[in-house]
Amino acid sequence: MATAEQVKALLKSYSSGNGEHFASVALQIAADAARAGRGNIAQELRDLVDDIKRKQSAGKIGGAVPIARPSGELAALLAASYPQTRLSEMVLSQTTHEALQRVLREYRSQTRLREHGLSARRKLLLVGPPGCGKTMSAAALAGELKLPLFSVQFHGLITKFMGETAAKLHLIFQSMTQTRGVYFFDEFDAIGANRGSRNDVGEIRRVLNSFLQFLEQDDSDSLIVAATNFEAMLDEALFRRFDDVIQYARPDAEQIVLLIRNRLHSFLGARMEWGKIKTAAEDFSHAEVARACDDAAKDCILQDKERVTTAMLLKTLRERRLGGARPVEIIGP
Incomplete structure (x- = not known):
């Protein structure tokens, strides 16, 4: 011992x-x-x-500062949080939901898997359109496993000096061994772009090579989650290094209804015209639907209404489709 x-x-x-x-x-x-x-x-x-x-x-012992709070040079590279998000709160496709559940199941049983010479899924690549739940999934994994979420700060990671970025990246991978958590690389294409592209920058190519090496050598108990909106931009070598590539998509019609019901459960009127609402929210991301719901709820409160009506929700969905700008007047439902 x-x-x-x-x-x-x-x-x-x-x-x-x-x-x-x-x-x-x-x-x-x-x-x-x-x-x-x-x-x-x-x-x-x-x-x-x-x-x-x-x-x-939670402040139940010691001071108010959590043990896992990054210090020293890591403080500029990692932002720590302790999410309470759960996977059950998310509206995802069955395929995506099952993939995340499998990660949780394997991670919780990693000791048993190791006894048989097997490894749990720990290195994940999340790909799909913006606003479709990739960032929230990282928080949900941390919340489900009761682990801290460490979000990599690219503005502190990437520098113009040769070799410095790779050295900072090495610090992050060292932290994965020392402090167990979910390490989240959002907008991963910033360092994971194809090394053969015309716009390739030498330093970023070296950073990607270092990342590939660190990822392959990592044998920590931390989860490594990378997310990108631009799957086609990523270097092909990356896909072989991750344990799982999880796809995200915009919500379909039924998911839109479920998302609205979840978001406006205490505000929704009894007779909503779901056909019109589905059409108005077609091709929206999860985030766009959620923001339109929040706008409708605020309008309901500020107008002293008891319930959000179909007309109110259609109005905020239309405004969201116009880029969030509020038109002077909208006539009709």
């Missing part, structure tokens, strides 16, 4: 109030236990560390 040096490191980090180092040492002990074949003990230690992080985040 724990060596004398590890015990001393635990005590020193506790004495200095360095919660991040305390968690890091505890996870090192868990990793040593796993390598020694004590999988159950290793999992118990990881669960205890996760419990400490949750309680620290």
Whole structure:
């Protein structure tokens, strides 16, 4: 189990109030236990560390700062949050929903899978149009697994100096080993674009090569989630490195109705003309439908109405189709 040096490191980090180092040492002990074949003990230690992080985040123990909060140079590279989002709150296609459920199922059983020489899905690429749930899915995975969500800040990652971006990327992958969580690379095409494109920049090509190398070598317990709206722009080598590529699409007619019902459950009138509403929201993303619902709910409150009517919802959907600009007057339902 724990060596004398590890015990001393635990005590020193506790004495200095360095919660991040305390968690890091505890996870090192868990990793040593796993390598020694004590999988159950290793999992118990990881669960205890996760419990400490949750309680620290909720302010139940220690200070108000969560243990997993990035510090030093990582503070400019990662934004930490503790989502409460659940997969059941999302309106997705059955295929996408089942793919995410499979990730959760495998991750929760990763100790059992390792005992048989198998690995859980941990490296995910989410592709599809904007506003269709990719970012929310990363939050839902973190919420379901009770893990912190670390969003990579590309403005802090990408620099003009040769080699500096790759070095910062290396820090992020080191953090994945030290602090278990969901590490989210949104707008991944910023570093994952095809290396043979005409607009290729040498430094970004080197960053992508480094990312591919780090991703392939990663054997942490963290989830790595990358998302892009531009699947066609990605380098082909990326698809082989991820455990799963999950597709997202705009909601179909039935999903639009379910999304509206969920979003306006306490506002909807009894007699909604769903045929007209489906037509008005055709080809909308999940986010566009949700924003139109929020606008309708606000109009309902500000106009002292008891319920959102079909006419009110059609109005906000039309406004959303026009780019969010409010027309001076809309005649008819």
